[in-house]
Amino acid sequence: MAARWTKASPWVLAGVLGGMGVLHFAAPKPFVAIVPRVLPEPELLVAASGVAELACAALVAIPRTRTLGGAAAAALFVSVFPANIQMAVDSSLPETRKPRWYQAIAWGRLPLQVPLVMWALSVRRRKKCLI
Numbered sequence: 001m002a003a004r005w006t007k008a009s010p011w012v013l014a015g016v017l018g019g020m021g022v023l024h025f026a027a028p029k030p031f032v033a034i035v036p037r038v039l040p041e042p043e044l045l046v047a048a049s050g051v052a053e054l055a056c057a058a059l060v061a062i063p064r065t066r067t068l069g070g071a072a073a074a075a076l077f078v079s080v081f082p083a084n085i086q087m088a089v090d091s092s093l094p095e096t097r098k099p100r101w102y103q104a105i106a107w108g109r110l111p112l113q114v115p116l117v118m119w120a121l122s123v124r125r126r127k128k129c130l131i
Contacts, residue, residue, distance in 0.1 A: 010060050010070075010123045017073060018057035024050025034087040052076050060123055070124025077116045084109055 024031055028046050035042035056076055059069025084106075091098040091106040098106070 009119070010063075010066060013070075013073065013119060013123050014057045014061040017053045017060065017076075021050045021053030021057060024053065031083075034083045034090070036082050036086045049076070049080060060120075067124050070120045070122075073120035074117045074124070077113055077120060081110075081113050084113065 024046050028043065028050075031046040031049070032042045035045050039045060052072075053076065056069055056073040059065040059072060062069070088103075088106040088110055090096045091103040097103075
């Protein structure tokens with residue numbers, strides 16, 4: 001089972017990154033809403049992060065560029081962390097308060113960034129894949 005995951009892991013990561021990258025363009029509103037307010041031009045930043053996710057997906061999917069792709073994906077996961085913090089904080093503020101289930105998800109996502117970074121770094125070290 002572990003060997004199967006090892007082989008499939010880069011493809012799963014590429015799929016996650018690619019899917020999220022597409023969502024940045026298909027439904028940008030939720031992404032724009034969580035861009036920290038101190039940053040300029042949230043729409044442009046959402047588009048740029050969507051392009052970055054699509055690029056990371058492509059780099060991870062190709063064995064020759066997987067090392068670069070895994071490193072880039074790890075850096076991307078770190079760089080979007082402030083948006084996840086903004087989402088969590090906004091979910092709890094009186095003026096933007098969300099339902100408790102939403103708050104739990106928003107705050108619960110924060111520690112999940114660590115395994116995402118570790119996943120990307122583990123893919124970075126692998127070159128073998130299913131194809």
